[in-house]
Amino acid sequence: EAQVTQNPRYLITVTGKKLTVTCSQNMNHEYMSWYRQDPGLGLRQIYYSMNVEVTDKGDVPEGYKVSRKEKRNFPLILESPSPNQTSLYFCASSLSRVNTEAFFGQGTRLTVV
Amino acid sequence: GENVEQHPSTLSVQEGDSAVIKCTYSDSASNYFPWYKQELGKRPQLIIDIRSNVGEKKDQRIAVTLNKTAKHFSLHITETQPEDSAVYFCAAMVIKRGTYKYIFGTGTRLKVLA
Secondary structure: OOOEEEEOOEEEEOOOOOEEEEEEEOOOOOEEEEEEEEOOOEEEEEEEEEEOOEEEEOOOOOOOEEOOOOOOEOOEEEOOOOHHHOEEEEEEEEOOOOOOOOEEOOOEEEEEO | OOOEEEEOOEEEEEOOOOEEEEEEEOOOOOOEEEEEEEOOOOOOEEEEEEEOOOOEEEEOOEEEEEEOOOOEEEEEEOOOOHHHOEEEEEEEEEEEOOEEEEEEOOOEEEEEEO
């Protein structure tokens, strides 16, 4: 089954404790991205990757890192999480050409206390 | 910068009535406009999209219209049903410097009242 898989689905952590949210897709998509969803703000892009070893900042990259060592994986790293990073996070992937559908993962609800 | 404005933020309709959600985008170079539906606790999923070379597209009870001159596009749902209740996001694709990204609206929570 074609899908985008994120882990974990739920995470509660403490301020400053490094964490990684994994994202994997099995559709051979070149383009992958991370979004955060907050009430009233919609989906805001954090980082995106056009292909392996190619990443770029989205609209809200502060406090996040990503890597793209393999085509199928695009982990999101929070080196020192803070409470303002409490949010619902979605990974998405699509073919690397314009005008194509983005497929979303199931979401990760992160709470930083 | 690029942005997409979406209205209304909440919308309640009686079952069987129509619902309309409107979006405005800022980047005149945008040429792809998808709509995503997010049911409670679920991921966003594409329900319909439109490209800039057409003005309207229909898929059963759902239609999208695009006015490139005014930089407006709208989602129309006819004969609404309770299962249409969800959050709907519009988006515009922005292409710059050989790369591209989606800019999403802030979402519309649609409630269909039985």
